[in-house]
Amino acid sequence: xxxxxxxxxxxxxxxxxxxxxxxxxxxxxxxxxxxxxxxxxxxxxxxxxxxxxxxxxxxxxxxxxxxxxxxxxxxxxxxxxxxxxxxxxxxxxxxxxxxxxxxxxxxxxxxxxxxxxxxxxxxxxxxxxxxxxxxxxxxxxxxxxxxxxxxxxxxxxxxxxxxxxxxxxxxxxxxxxxxxxxxxxxxxxxxxxxxxxxxxxxxxxxxxxxxxxxxxxxxxxxxxxxxxxxxxxxxxxxxxxxxxxxxxxxxxxxxxxxxxxxx
Amino acid sequence: xxxxxxxxxxxxxxxxxxxxxxxxxxxxxxxxxxxxxxxxxxxxxxxxxxxxxxxxxxxxxxxxxxxxxxxxxxxxxxxxxxxxxxxxxxxxxxxxxxxxxxxxxxxxxxxxxxxxxxxxxxxxxxxxxxxxxxxxxxxxxxxxxxxxxxxxxxxxxxxxxxxxxxxxxxxxxxxxxxxxxxxxxxxxxxxxxxxxxxxxxxxxxxxxxxxxxxxxxxxxxxxxxxxxxxxxxxxxxxxxxxxxxxxxxxxxxxxxxxxxxxx
Numbered sequence: 131x132x133x134x135x136x137x138x139x140x141x142x143x144x145x146x147x148x149x150x151x152x153x154x155x156x157x158x159x160x161x162x163x164x165x166x167x168x169x170x171x172x173x174x175x176x177x178x179x180x181x182x183x184x185x186x187x188x189x190x191x192x193x194x195x196x197x198x199x200x201x202x203x204x205x206x207x208x209x210x211x212x213x214x215x216x217x218x219x220x221x222x223x224x225x226x227x228x229x230x231x232x233x234x235x236x237x238x239x240x241x242x243x244x245x246x247x248x249x250x251x252x253x254x255x256x257x258x259x260x261x262x263x264x265x266x267x268x269x270x271x272x273x274x275x276x277x278x279x280x281x282x283x284x285x286x287x288x289x290x291x292x293x294x295x296x297x298x299x300x301x302x303x304x305x306x307x308x309x310x311x312x313x314x315x316x317x318x319x320x321x322x323x324x325x326x327x328x329x330x331x332x333x334x335x336x337x338x339x340x341x342x343x344x345x346x347x348x349x350x351x352x353x354x355x356x357x358x359x360x361x362x363x364x365x366x367x368x369x370x371x372x373x374x375x376x377x378x379x380x381x382x383x384x385x386x387x388x389x390x391x392x393x
Numbered sequence: 394x395x396x397x398x399x400x401x402x403x404x405x406x407x408x409x410x411x412x413x414x415x416x417x418x419x420x421x422x423x424x425x426x427x428x429x430x431x432x433x434x435x436x437x438x439x440x441x442x443x444x445x446x447x448x449x450x451x452x453x454x455x456x457x458x459x460x461x462x463x464x465x466x467x468x469x470x471x472x473x474x475x476x477x478x479x480x481x482x483x484x485x486x487x488x489x490x491x492x493x494x495x496x497x498x499x500x501x502x503x504x505x506x507x508x509x510x511x512x513x514x515x516x517x518x519x520x521x522x523x524x525x526x527x528x529x530x531x532x533x534x535x536x537x538x539x540x541x542x543x544x545x546x547x548x549x550x551x552x553x554x555x556x557x558x559x560x561x562x563x564x565x566x567x568x569x570x571x572x573x574x575x576x577x578x579x580x581x582x583x584x585x586x587x588x589x590x591x592x593x594x595x596x597x598x599x600x601x602x603x604x605x606x607x608x609x610x611x612x613x614x615x616x617x618x619x620x621x622x623x624x625x626x627x628x629x630x631x632x633x634x635x636x637x638x639x640x641x642x643x644x645x646x647x648x649x650x651x652x653x654x655x656x
Contacts, residue, residue: 148423160411
């Protein structure tokens with residue numbers, strides 16, 4: 131099955147210097163995967179207008195169906211996501227009345243007015259559709275360019291998550307219809323290299339499934355096996371592959387212990 | 394100050410589909426930053442020979458001084474980092490006797506022999522220098538190509554960390570000499586957009602420093618201000634910038650509370 135493709139871009143020096151672990155990339159990646167996208171790349175880039183806008187031109191040349199960009203929408207000097215996107219898209223930034231209203235309301239509730247720094251957050255590339263931010267100050271946006279859907283969200287996780295779940299996923303759900311099924315189970319009393327040939331055999335029988343062994347999954351003991359697939363037959367295929375795998379594993383390691391796995 | 398550049402590449406579908414949060418990227422990024430490198434990009438890519446090898450050709454064309462690649466050195470079918478690097482570098486993979494010995498010793502201690510899957514972990518691109526893995530099975534490697542230093546490490550965090558700290562950093566320390574200084578402090582009773590113009594002013598006086606406000610830093614309350622710089626004068630500059638910042642902040646927000654910050 132050929133899936134539509136996606137790229138995730140996370141903007142911010144803090145991600146590159148290790149001050150912040152990029153949890154946004156994983157959150158967005160999981161949601162896009164379950165929606166039916168193949169996430170091709172997740173890239174963290176610096177708050178640098180020249181480097182970042184050149185980077186986006188590269189992304190656009192690969193023509194992923196969806197691009198989600200997080201980080202760099204705030205009021206400080208290094209919050210340059212929209213300037214970067216405007217430069218890469220070669221469109222001017224214009225002030226959006228709708229965004230000004232949202233910022234006025236957000237700061238108004240805190241008895242603060244619209245300073246130059248706050249008003250900056252209402253400047254979006256021409257053609258943008260504003261997406262409201264119900265959690266924080268900076269509005270987000272949706273851009274369509276050369277067949278790609280580009281979504282611009284803040285880097286603060288609670289704001290990104292709210293906008294992704296309440297604005298972006300509903301828009302993408304209208305475009306993509308791929309049912310997704312996944313299953314995880316846990317095995318004990320073996321090392322990964324013992325079961326690797328069994329996984330290879332099962333993978334050869336189920337080439338459309340994603341099958342992965344995780345020896346150190348979320349710091350849990352044992353090995354977690356993760357199977358997933360897309361489409362109407364995915365659920366059946368996953369169960370068949372699991373059964374075949376358990377048969378092969380237990381021939382190899384008779385003392386194997388198998389458990390269900392919950393995240 | 395012009396710093397040598399670095400790119401971090403993390404290989405593994407699990408990073409793109411959100412099963413694993415990319416903590417390796419942050420760990421490696423922090424160590425390289427403190428060593429004196431400008432980390433330009435951190436990219437997560439899929440376990441796909443064609444896509445990943447094409448990606449590495451792009452990275453090589455940018456000629457970063459250092460490239461650290463984590464993930465995909467294990468025994469399973471999707472552990473293809475070395476095949477990807479061989480293809481991108483256009484060199485064959487050859488079996489390294491030193492790596493075979495390390496794998497024999499590692500599995501021997503567990504009363505296991507060298508199967509085909511385990512022996513695969515001794516195949517490295519021609520020209521590689523083997524780096525031993527004291528924590529897990531798969532050896533790592535160091536490659537020099539077209540002026541770039543390329544390090545290949547496992548994705549399991551404990552193994553990556555051990556190899557980075559004990560093999561890679563000592564090699565890079567001989568090449569790079571840039572003292573690094575950083576300082577963080579915390580402020581309360583204000584919103585980020587209130588102090589944004591003060592940060593802009595201070596940044597204009599200290600263009601060589603990295604200055605960043607984090608409104609939601611590691612889930613702590615308040616705003617964390619992070620200042621850092623390179624070179625002999627970095628420490629003095631950071632303290633001067635902090636003093637100027639506190640002066641400007643408290644003019645703007647007289648009720649501001651300032652605290653030291655420990656990670």
